[in-house]
Amino acid sequence: QQQVKQSPQSLIVQKGGISIINCAYENTAFDYFPWYQQFPGKGPALLIAIRPDVSEKKEGRFTISFNKSAKQFSLHIMDSQPGDSATYFCAASRGDKIIFGKGTRLHILP
């Protein structure tokens, strides 16, 4: 079965620090790797996404690093803020079906 493995399950980071969440996938046919942010009681919101033809994508404080040979990708949140406290899901897709990781609950200490 296609899987996306995400770690850690939970993460606590001091304000101003760097939050790092890692994901690994199995199916080399995946060609789109989005990250979603979800606040309690809300739906997931697309945060940033990358395709396998690039190794890094940066949008503001958020960066995706992608290692195609290792089949791994990670989300880095620079200068983490209390407002970043949420659950983050990595995902992988080919075409229309998105496979989600189980999520990382991030808490930024003020």
Add this chain to the structure above:
Amino acid sequence: NAGVMQNPRHLVRRRGQEARLRCSPMKGHSHVYWYRQLPEEGLKFMVYLQKENIIDESGMPKERFSAEFPKEGPSILRIQQVVRGDSAAYFCASSPPTGITDTQYFGPGTRLTVL
């Protein structure tokens, strides 16, 4: 420009009743997806629909669950004879027409509680 809309936001049903969850995609989007999220879990794909067509229902339980996306009106996820294990958050997502379908936009979800 309204986003994906879902209603109701919260739904309480007793075992054996039917649950109907509605989803209106973003304007201009013709693809709808339903996902289920259990506590402390990621989202699990259930079904993918286009207008009047079910494209992929590989994630749907074989019994009691059905989905439709009629020519007019919202997409409906229907759960018959609900059981306690159906309690979850159900999210709908939509995407633009073919060619850029991998970017999905999610609604706020319907939280179903089965008593």
